[in-house]
Amino acid sequence: MSAVTVQTNVLRVLRVVVIVGLVVATVVPFVYMLSLSFVRIDDLLRDPLRVLPALDRITTETYREVLASEEDGGYGFARFMRNSAIVAVGASALTVVLVVPASYALTRLRFAGRSQVSWLFLAVYLFPTIIIAVPVFVGFQVLGLGSSLVGLVIAYVALTVPVSVHMLRNYLSGIPESIDEAAVIDGASRLQILTRITVPLAMPTIMSTALYSFMIAWNEFLFALLFLSAKQDLWTVSLGLTRLADGQEVSKTVLMAGSVLLTVPIVLLYGVAERALTEGLTAGADKG
Amino acid sequence: MASKLRGSENRDGIALVVPVVLVVAAIIVVPIVWTVVLSFQDARYVDVARNGLFNELTLDNYVDVLTAPAFWQALLTTVEYSVATTAGSITVGLVAALAFRDRFRFRAPLRAVMLLPYVAPVVATTFVWQVALNPQYGVVNAFGTQVLGWEHPVNFLSSAPTALLTVIVYDIWRYFPFAFMFLGAALTGLSREIEEAAVVDGATPLQKFWFVVLPQLLPTVALLVLFRMVMAFNEFDDVYLLTGGAAGTQVASVRVFEQLTGSSDIGGASATAAVMAVFLGVALAIYLRLTARQREAR
Numbered sequence: 001m002s003a004v005t006v007q008t009n010v011l012r013v014l015r016v017v018v019i020v021g022l023v024v025a026t027v028v029p030f031v032y033m034l035s036l037s038f039v040r041i042d043d044l045l046r047d048p049l050r051v052l053p054a055l056d057r058i059t060t061e062t063y064r065e066v067l068a069s070e071e072d073g074g075y076g077f078a079r080f081m082r083n084s085a086i087v088a089v090g091a092s093a094l095t096v097v098l099v100v101p102a103s104y105a106l107t108r109l110r111f112a113g114r115s116q117v118s119w120l121f122l123a124v125y126l127f128p129t130i131i132i133a134v135p136v137f138v139g140f141q142v143l144g145l146g147s148s149l150v151g152l153v154i155a156y157v158a159l160t161v162p163v164s165v166h167m168l169r170n171y172l173s174g175i176p177e178s179i180d181e182a183a184v185i186d187g188a189s190r191l192q193i194l195t196r197i198t199v200p201l202a203m204p205t206i207m208s209t210a211l212y213s214f215m216i217a218w219n220e221f222l223f224a225l226l227f228l229s230a231k232q233d234l235w236t237v238s239l240g241l242t243r244l245a246d247g248q249e250v251s252k253t254v255l256m257a258g259s260v261l262l263t264v265p266i267v268l269l270y271g272v273a274e275r276a277l278t279e280g281l282t283a284g285a286d287k288g
Numbered sequence: 289m290a291s292k293l294r295g296s297e298n299r300d301g302i303a304l305v306v307p308v309v310l311v312v313a314a315i316i317v318v319p320i321v322w323t324v325v326l327s328f329q330d331a332r333y334v335d336v337a338r339n340g341l342f343n344e345l346t347l348d349n350y351v352d353v354l355t356a357p358a359f360w361q362a363l364l365t366t367v368e369y370s371v372a373t374t375a376g377s378i379t380v381g382l383v384a385a386l387a388f389r390d391r392f393r394f395r396a397p398l399r400a401v402m403l404l405p406y407v408a409p410v411v412a413t414t415f416v417w418q419v420a421l422n423p424q425y426g427v428v429n430a431f432g433t434q435v436l437g438w439e440h441p442v443n444f445l446s447s448a449p450t451a452l453l454t455v456i457v458y459d460i461w462r463y464f465p466f467a468f469m470f471l472g473a474a475l476t477g478l479s480r481e482i483e484e485a486a487v488v489d490g491a492t493p494l495q496k497f498w499f500v501v502l503p504q505l506l507p508t509v510a511l512l513v514l515f516r517m518v519m520a521f522n523e524f525d526d527v528y529l530l531t532g533g534a535a536g537t538q539v540a541s542v543r544v545f546e547q548l549t550g551s552s553d554i555g556g557a558s559a560t561a562a563v564m565a566v567f568l569g570v571a572l573a574i575y576l577r578l579t580a581r582q583r584e585a586r
Contacts, residue, residue: 007493018387019398022380025461026402032427033416048430098311101304111301117309120317127320128522128541131561134548135319135326158315161308190300219409221525238411242529245415252419259412270407274400282473 041251062257080240091156091217103168121162160213167280171205208276327558349559370520376460381467406465414529451535474508
């Protein structure tokens with residue numbers, strides 16, 4: 001056999017092995033999460049190897065316990081989820097409102113300081129978030145925003161703006177400028193061009209930008225830890241899960257139900273908009 | 289009319305960008321500058337609360353940082369961790385992208401599934417890993433002791449060499465989808481004609497990969513290395529959530545966090561962060577210089 005056929009055959013087998021291996025490696029932790037969330041804690045302690053519970057031992061008590069408020073003997077995840085939803089929706093709405101005009105200006109208008117703005121956004125990534133978080137926290141305390149969801153929303157907007165601008169700019173620069181010019185000849189003002197032409201044309205990318213910042217805000221942990229640790233009624237799901245997991249008193253399978261509740265909204269949103277999101281993020285990657 | 293719009297271009301452009309710039313400046317630039325100032329002050333929380341930025345200036349923090357063996361240990365850990373996760377996640381991502389290059393049944397849904405570790409909340413996935421690796425009730429140790437015949441359960445996250453390795457494996461798992469996503473996009477952009485020509489000339493599949501495909505992917509790989517190194521160098525969540533910085537996993541940002549919350553040493557924490565940022569900046573400059581030379585050579 002020639003080298004070509006040997007390699008082709010070996011690679012054909014290897015490819016299947018790689019695909020199966022990687023899919024299993026990515027999926028198994030999520031299956032483990034989902035399945036343990038229906039297990040009673042004494043069953044887990046008795047037989048940790050039994051990942052899928054026997055049908056008659058399946059319980060949904062874990063979910064009831066984790067969702068119920070403290071007064072009802074639960075851990076208040078329903079409230080944490082409401083807090084996370086408020087923060088994530090607020091952050092993504094505000095991000096879109098700020099980023100759309102800015103990206104339009106950065107692609108269409110020549111103005112003083114245009115290139116400096118782009119560099120400013122890159123500088124964000126050079127420093128660890130922890131070092132940004134502490135002065136922001138101290139400053140927000142002075143302004144009375146320290147332990148509030150509003151403060152958290154503002155912080156998250158700043159974290160998501162750079163990537164959002166990048167995504168939208170890539171898309172807008174692909175829309176021919178002649179459309180704008182035609183509108184100008186018809187007597188449209190700048191604001192009319194932005195609201196009547198650019199926004200409708202860029203709607204898919206605007207949605208994926210909104211989705212991206214929703215996900216970042218929903219998943220974020222460090223700012224929430226610094227801002228809200230002392231205020232349990234304002235905890236987000238991420239923070240609540242970490243705080244409760246730190247102690248020994250909450251059973252692990254109940255927290256597993258909490259993890260599922262934390263993960264499901266993100267997976268659902270991602271399932272709806274997977275293509276738009278990955279295309280938005282990788283735009284420009286094929287140009288090298 | 290058109291000229292009227294042209295004339296207002298500068299003013300409009302600035303007006304549209306200013307809100308975003310203000311938010312980014314207030315939340316990111318000001319804190320960074322503040323950190324640099326604080327790193328030259330011997331400040332605790334009370335001093336900052338009372339005097340704001342105006343404390344006595346000193347170099348003590350930098351002396352303390354640079355003479356503390358724990359700092360150099362944290363730096364070494366950070367470098368090991370960053371290099372290993374960057375190399376690992378990009379290699380796995382590249383293998384995945386190549387395996388997914390040609391069409392097969394269920395390719396699109398499987399590709400979407402492969403991105404889950406990257407999009408799922410880090411708090412949830414680290415928690416699942418912690419439970420799975422737990423010596424008492426984790427499935428991995430149960431499998432190891434009952435099926436593979438390990439003598440003892442392994443303390444994956446709380447004993448010295450395995451903890452860092454486990455964190456690295458977790459991060460390769462979490463971030464390979466990121467590389468997979470970008471390299472996949474780059475692969476679809478490649479023209480197949482050169483490869484077909486190579487095949488006609490008798491190139492084996494490996495030669496085709498090594499001499500034709502890989503060189504065309506290098507710009508994307510170089511960009512990914514840059515992204516991942518910077519992100520990994522500043523990584524906090526993953527390490528903190530998995531091990532809390534124990535058992536030889538104290539990377540720089542976890543150390544900064546401990547200086548802040550444990551000993552409330554703001555000045556020391558700021559100096560540590562500033563020194564790390566300088567190291568990162570120098571490394572970036574060298575990297576960009578080297579890759580620029582490569583680009584010219586080609």
